[in-house]
Amino acid sequence: MTVLVLFLVVVAWLALPFVPAVHEAIRRRDDGALPISDRYVEDLAGAPAPPAAEAPAEGARVGGYAYVGEAGLVTDEVAVRGVARLAAGSEVLRRVTAGVGVEVEPGTVLRGSVEAGEVVWLGTGVTFERVHAPLVEIGVAAGESPERGAPTTPLALPDAEVLAGRALVTGDLAVPAGHRVEGDLVVTGDLTLGDGALVAGHVKAHGDVALAAGARVGGNVFANGSVGLGPWASVGGAAVAEGTLRLGRGASVGRPVAPTTASGRHVVVTSGARVYGTLWAEEGGRTVAEPAPTAEPATA
Amino acid sequence: MTTPNLARAGGRLVALAVLALALAAPVGASAASTAPPADRWDGPWRVEAAPPPAVDLDHSPVETVLIYTLGGIIFLVLVYTARHYAFTLSRLLGRQRHPYALVDTLDWPTVTVFIAAHNEEAVIGSSLENLLRVDYPADKFRLVPVNDRSKDRTREIIDAFVERYPGRIEPFHRVDGKPGKAAALADAMRDVTSDIVIIFDADYLPGRDLLKRLVAPFADPEVGCVMGRVVPVNTDANLLTRLLDLERTGGYQVDQQARMNLGLVAQYGGTVGGVRRAARDAVGGGNPETLSEETDATCRLLTGGWKVAYVNRAECYEESPEAWPVRIRQIQRWARGHTDVARRFTWGILTSRHLSLRERLDGTLLMGVYAMSPVLLLGWVLATVLFYLGAHPLHGLVAALAVASYNTLGNFAAFFEIATGARLDGTPRRARLLPLNLLGFVVSLVATSRAVFDELRPGGRFVWHKTERFRTGAPTTPLP
Numbered sequence: 001m002t003v004l005v006l007f008l009v010v011v012a013w014l015a016l017p018f019v020p021a022v023h024e025a026i027r028r029r030d031d032g033a034l035p036i037s038d039r040y041v042e043d044l045a046g047a048p049a050p051p052a053a054e055a056p057a058e059g060a061r062v063g064g065y066a067y068v069g070e071a072g073l074v075t076d077e078v079a080v081r082g083v084a085r086l087a088a089g090s091e092v093l094r095r096v097t098a099g100v101g102v103e104v105e106p107g108t109v110l111r112g113s114v115e116a117g118e119v120v121w122l123g124t125g126v127t128f129e130r131v132h133a134p135l136v137e138i139g140v141a142a143g144e145s146p147e148r149g150a151p152t153t154p155l156a157l158p159d160a161e162v163l164a165g166r167a168l169v170t171g172d173l174a175v176p177a178g179h180r181v182e183g184d185l186v187v188t189g190d191l192t193l194g195d196g197a198l199v200a201g202h203v204k205a206h207g208d209v210a211l212a213a214g215a216r217v218g219g220n221v222f223a224n225g226s227v228g229l230g231p232w233a234s235v236g237g238a239a240v241a242e243g244t245l246r247l248g249r250g251a252s253v254g255r256p257v258a259p260t261t262a263s264g265r266h267v268v269v270t271s272g273a274r275v276y277g278t279l280w281a282e283e284g285g286r287t288v289a290e291p292a293p294t295a296e297p298a299t300a
Numbered sequence: 301m302t303t304p305n306l307a308r309a310g311g312r313l314v315a316l317a318v319l320a321l322a323l324a325a326p327v328g329a330s331a332a333s334t335a336p337p338a339d340r341w342d343g344p345w346r347v348e349a350a351p352p353p354a355v356d357l358d359h360s361p362v363e364t365v366l367i368y369t370l371g372g373i374i375f376l377v378l379v380y381t382a383r384h385y386a387f388t389l390s391r392l393l394g395r396q397r398h399p400y401a402l403v404d405t406l407d408w409p410t411v412t413v414f415i416a417a418h419n420e421e422a423v424i425g426s427s428l429e430n431l432l433r434v435d436y437p438a439d440k441f442r443l444v445p446v447n448d449r450s451k452d453r454t455r456e457i458i459d460a461f462v463e464r465y466p467g468r469i470e471p472f473h474r475v476d477g478k479p480g481k482a483a484a485l486a487d488a489m490r491d492v493t494s495d496i497v498i499i500f501d502a503d504y505l506p507g508r509d510l511l512k513r514l515v516a517p518f519a520d521p522e523v524g525c526v527m528g529r530v531v532p533v534n535t536d537a538n539l540l541t542r543l544l545d546l547e548r549t550g551g552y553q554v555d556q557q558a559r560m561n562l563g564l565v566a567q568y569g570g571t572v573g574g575v576r577r578a579a580r581d582a583v584g585g586g587n588p589e590t591l592s593e594e595t596d597a598t599c600r601l602l603t604g605g606w607k608v609a610y611v612n613r614a615e616c617y618e619e620s621p622e623a624w625p626v627r628i629r630q631i632q633r634w635a636r637g638h639t640d641v642a643r644r645f646t647w648g649i650l651t652s653r654h655l656s657l658r659e660r661l662d663g664t665l666l667m668g669v670y671a672m673s674p675v676l677l678l679g680w681v682l683a684t685v686l687f688y689l690g691a692h693p694l695h696g697l698v699a700a701l702a703v704a705s706y707n708t709l710g711n712f713a714a715f716f717e718i719a720t721g722a723r724l725d726g727t728p729r730r731a732r733l734l735p736l737n738l739l740g741f742v743v744s745l746v747a748t749s750r751a752v753f754d755e756l757r758p759g760g761r762f763v764w765h766k767t768e769r770f771r772t773g774a775p776t777t778p779l780p
Contacts, residue, residue: 017735025736030729031536034545036507036615132405163605164582166521168654184521202521222399222520238406238519242399263402277405282398 086110088123102133124271124289131279134259138247138287139271145232145250148196148214151180165201172207175199175215184219193217193233202237211235213248220260227264229253229273238262245281247273249290363691366682373679380672383665384713387558388720397561401613403516408440409495411515414472414488415445416481416571420502421453423619427502428461432468434511441511442494445502447473448484454502481570482593486586498574505533505617506572513614514574524579524606525597527556528572528614537622542733543740544620544627550718553725556610564662565602565655566610570594572618579606592637599645602663605654628747635670635751642667643756673748714741 024030075092078084081099086092088105094112096102102116106123114120116133124139155175160167166184173187177194184201185191191205193215202219203209209223211233220237221227227241229251238260239245239253245264247253254260254276261278267285269275279285359367413431417424424445431443445458455473462469472488481501489497496518500506510528517526529552535545559566568575570593580586580597583604590596598608621627649655649663715734722731 020732021735024729024732025539025542028536030727031542033533033535033617034531034549034615034725034727036531036617130402161605164578166605168605186522202519204520204522220519220521222522224399238403240399240403240519242397258407259405260407261403261405278402280402280404282402 084116104128122269122287124287126287128279128285128287129281131275132277134256134276136275136277136279138269138273139289141272143250143272145214149178151178151196151198153179155179155181157181177212190225191223208243209241211251235262241265244268246270247275249273252276253279359691363686363689366686367691370679370682370686373675373682376672376675377679380665380669381713383662384717386562387555388713388717390558390561391554391720391724394558394561396557398612400517400520400609400611401513403519404512406512406516406519408437408512408515409518410440410442410493411436411496411498411511411574412442412444412492412494413498413500413511414485415443415500415502415504416448416485417445417450417454417458417502418448418481418484419450419452419454421450421457423503424454425457425461427500427504427506428458428469430505430507431500432461432465433508434506435508436511436515438468440494443469444488445469445471446484446488447471448481449474449476449479478588480588480591482586482590482596483588485593486588489580489586492577495577496574497577497580499571500616501571501618503619504530504571507616510572510614510616513611514572517609517611518574518576520607520609522607523609524576524583524601524604525568525608526574526614527566527568527608527610528616529553529556529610529612530569530572530618531615532620533617534619534622537620539733539736540624540627540740541620541622542730543737546718546722546730546733546737547740548620549721549725550714551721553612553721554717557612559662560610560612562662563656563658565598565659565666566608567666568594568598568601568608570597572614572616575601576606579604582606590637590640591633592641595638595641596645599641599649599663599667602655602659603645603648603652624743628743631744632747632751635673635748636755638667638670639752639755642671670748670752673745674752676745677749 075090077094078086078092078096078098080097083101083103084096084098085103086096086105086108088107090105091109092111092114096110096112096114098116100117101119101121102114104110104114104120104122104126106125108123108126110126110128110131113130113132114128115131118133119135119137120131120133122128122131122136122138157167157169157173160169162168166186167181169185169187170189171187172189172191173185174192175181175194175197178196179194180198180200182200185199185203187203187205187207189205190207191203191209193199193209193211195212196214196216197212198216198218200218202221203217204222206224208225208227209221210228211217211230213230213232215230215233216236217234218236221235221239223241223243225241226243226245227239228244228246229235229239229248231248232250233248234252236255236258239262241264243264244266245262245268247262247267247269249270249272251270251273252275253262256276259277261280262275263278263280263282264285265282267279267281269279269285269287271287271289415424415427415431428443428445434441445461447455447458458469458471458473462471474484474487477483477487485499496515498511498514514526514528517523530548531552532541532545532548534541536542556566558564573594575597579601583597583600583606586593587596587600601608621630646664646667649667650660652660652663655663715737718737719728719731719734722728
């Protein structure tokens with residue numbers, strides 16, 4: 001008898017999870033296909049707006065030119081056909097779109113996405129998430145790059161394994177000033193490019209990537225760690241860091257004829273830098289005046 | 301019969317009951333498995349100190365072999381269990397890696413999109429319609445439906461689209477040759493010149509931004525292969541599709557993304573994914589002989605120094621099987637193909653100098669996932685045999701505990717993964733169906749075991765069964 005009771009108790013106990021299961025199977029409450037995301041911006045940058053410090057104004061929808069409020073104004077969305085100018089200290093919670101350009105004065109907070117048909121200018125001290133335009137300029141123009149000769153000395157990579165046009169380097173690699181590497185480069189450690197050095201192809205590093213002043217990468221740069229561009233360093237393709245992306249004074253990402261993406265978990269952009277295409281910070285980006293953030297190897 | 305013998309017999313009855321139920325109820329069984337040994341139970345409320353059972357410590361050689369084999373099986377299952385838990389905890393608590401999700405502006409490379417189609421009149425129209433609407437530079441995008449020896453209206457539908465959208469579709473009609481998707485795609489890809497090759501099955505319904513999401517990771521020069529997330533579209537059809545939806549959720553939302561998080565081996569699934577042409581050429585092109593061209597490609601790329609990227613936000617609808625026989629044939633085809641690839645590549649992955657230690661270990665475990673089904677069945681048989689032999693240390697409830705532990709924990713870990721996936725998807729209610737997934741588990745276990753056995757059996761031949769489609773209605777309906 002005891003065994004039978006024990007048996008029934010065990011059976012009842014084991015059957016317990018089947019009660020809601022059978023109930024759900026019979027009386028369906030959640031059986032639709034999962035909605036799939038269909039747009040980058042709405043999926044990522046257009047996430048639900050955070051609560052406002054004060055009740056947001058209705059989205060400003062005007063034509064031509066819009067000067068959005070005074071310091072302290074919080075608004076949900078700005079959409080203009082011409083140029084939008086966001087006052088210092090204002091805050092946009094979701095989206096700014098302008099047919100021509102967006103001027104963002106210092107100290108503004110931009111949540112969500114900012115897009116313009118021609119140019120976005122960000123002052124210093126601006127917090128942003130996603131900015132997209134053919135040209136994104138930050139702060140005061142840096143002027144011409146100091147004159148540097150084109151790197152002519154090819155760097156020998158005797159320990160690298162060449163696979164389908166890519167040089168695979170185990171460990172760290174430093175490309176000395178004035179040297180160049182043809183083709184694509186994959187480095188399992190950190191990669192450092194000295195003053196004026198050049199990698200003609202694409203670059204991937206499992207660690208960090210640091211470009212010293214005037215260094216250049218012709219293609220894309222991907223790093224599992226951080227990416228730092230020193231003064232007037234440039235990346236012809238995308239610059240994507242899983243850690244922090246830092247752009248120094250005069251640094252640039254992309255080209256006018258080939259817009260691209262500069263992104264990182266965190267992004268710090270110094271006045272004078274420019275991006276052709278999209279500037280995207282997963283967990284927040286900011287613009288700073290000085291000092292230029294990095295010629296030193298970035299350590300995540 | 302003396303009292304101790306009665307108690308022992310009763311204990312064995314309980315042990316057998318627990319064992320039987322442990323096979324049938326993974327969630328609740330964990331509670332039962334914490335019960336004290338049966339020999340010491342006289343009822344649920346009173347525990348008496350009983351004399352220890354007389355056990356024979358001397359085993360026959362056969363028993364010794366069986367015991368050690370069972371121990372090895374339990375160890376293997378626990379390894380997979382730990383892996384499942386690690387994946388789930390990574391998704392719940394770890395750092396999430398989506399390195400390519402923010403890349404939305406690029407100098408986009410040239411792309412050829414192949415749609416593999418064999419007797420797909422029910423679905424090919426919708427797939428073409430959706431692919432014609434994707435957001436990608438038209439001058440860098442070539443759409444190639446691969447009509448592989450279809451005997452239905454597939455060719456007619458494709459040709460109608462070609463006429464309706466001049467210059468946008470370049471059909472590849474195949475009327476003979478080796479059957480199977482791998483062989484058809486290998487033929488169609490012979491003259492590809494684009495940088496990237498993307499592959500969809502004919503029942504897939506890509507969204508507008510899917511192509512860019514799948515192509516973006518190829519900007520990383522290390523990536524040879526990209527996989528997106530498959531989402532069943534016919535979830536509400538019946539219980540089977542609802543259960544498969546849960547399995548898919550666990551497999552992609554948790555399993556694949558966790559591998560991405562942890563720097564392990566993401567798996568290319570052969571659809572909703574793509575390959576860099578240079579990488580494919582570098583590792584010898586496609587393999588038309590395999591049943592599992594996707595796993596074959598994954599292994600060859602990995603051992604060739606390329607990485608596989610998984611993009612959780614590159615989501616695409618597919619049609620799940622709506623009938624059990626169709627599902628069984630589908631999983632048997634996967635199991636046979638995977639086992640064939642595992643036989644050829646496991647050692648290469650384990651010793652590859654291009655992979656880190658964790659990638660090599662995870663890749664090896666990935667190779668063994670289908671083989672674990674017959675191994676698990678063997679474990680159950682062994683445990684039962686040893687139980688009746690009364691062999692120590694698998695005596696009485698110890699045997700039940702052993703069986704319950706690897707069955708329960710193994711299942712529970714996978715079910716934990718599925719429930720977590722449902723929660724991450726924001727649809728926790730559907731996780732209530734989880735206990736019923738045991739049905740799918742048992743069916744898969746038996747079907748997979750049989751397929752693996754057939755694959756490993758000398759002279760075992762496989763007859764290709766195309767996955768039956770269930771979609772009805774207008775054949776050219778695009779996504780809502």
